[in-house]
Amino acid sequence: MHTTINSTLLRLLALSTLLLLPTAQAAEPLTIDVHRDANCGCCKSWIRHLEDNGFHVIDHVEDNMSAVKQGLGVPYRLASCHTGVINGKFVEGHVPAAQVIELSRRNDLLGLAVPGMPKGSPGMEAGGVVQAYEVIGLTASGEEQVVAEYPGN
Numbered sequence: 001m002h003t004t005i006n007s008t009l010l011r012l013l014a015l016s017t018l019l020l021l022p023t024a025q026a027a028e029p030l031t032i033d034v035h036r037d038a039n040c041g042c043c044k045s046w047i048r049h050l051e052d053n054g055f056h057v058i059d060h061v062e063d064n065m066s067a068v069k070q071g072l073g074v075p076y077r078l079a080s081c082h083t084g085v086i087n088g089k090f091v092e093g094h095v096p097a098a099q100v101i102e103l104s105r106r107n108d109l110l111g112l113a114v115p116g117m118p119k120g121s122p123g124m125e126a127g128g129v130v131q132a133y134e135v136i137g138l139t140a141s142g143e144e145q146v147v148a149e150y151p152g153n
């Protein structure tokens with residue numbers, strides 16, 4: 001009796017595990033820490049953008065974002081709202097998931113930034129309005145490098 005129930009349960013568990021496995025994503029989701037202010041709506045939208053692209057996001061609500069940015073080495077000129085950290089590198093502002101994935105694999109950059117809050121960037125959707133913006137990489141020697149430009153051609 002117990003055996004029957006247990007094996008049925010096991011089979012159900014195995015089946016549901018199979019059904020829950022995401023098919024389109026890599027086996028290991030990328031994990032990113034995101035630091036943000038409590039009431040930052042666009043920060044939450046950006047987190048959703050990352051999650052929609054398969055990231056595992058660890059959300060940190062902070063009292064003092066400027067101190068966090070300073071601590072992570074984000075130059076003031078590149079600052080935006082939230083600051084993410086992936087594999088020890090910073091992700092400042094509304095950086096698209098594609099470049100965050102790229103950053104996780106690059107060791108020549110300290111971090112990436114989309115300075116300010118450009119309309120139309122991920123998490124900054126504004127009824128179809130898209131401001132031109134760049135994704136800027138910061139090299140170990142402190143140089144800035146344009147990694148991507150939006151809208152793309």
Ligand SMILES: [Cu+2]
Binds near residue numbers: 123
């Ligand atoms: Cu924002």
